[in-house]
Amino acid sequence: MANVSVMTPGHAHWGEFIARLSESRTCLQTTEQARALLEEWAEVDVEQSLRALRDLGGYCDCEIVNGVGGSHWDPALWVDP
Ligand SMILES: [Zn+2]
Numbered sequence: 001m002a003n004v005s006v007m008t009p010g011h012a013h014w015g016e017f018i019a020r021l022s023e024s025r026t027c028l029q030t031t032e033q034a035r036a037l038l039e040e041w042a043e044v045d046v047e048q049s050l051r052a053l054r055d056l057g058g059y060c061d062c063e064i065v066n067g068v069g070g071s072h073w074d075p076a077l078w079v080d081p
Contacts (some may be wrong), residue, residue: 007038007049009055009068018028027062034061 007017016036024033031050038046058064 005043006052007044008052016066022065029058029060034064
């Protein structure tokens, strides 16, 4: 079975996903960086995951890390273009 899991809190790779997304330090006010990461996991349904993350308040990369991930992201370290 391929493309069956949805990347939301609780997913086996959630911590890794948030950690890697937070490394980018740049939010383009899109979810393109999140999408690029999600595409690396063959079993993850990218579109469904992005929809689920939006439902949780993750409308862009930094909101996914900060709002949905509840990480220790420091907004001062991020750059808004
Ligand atoms: Zn953002």
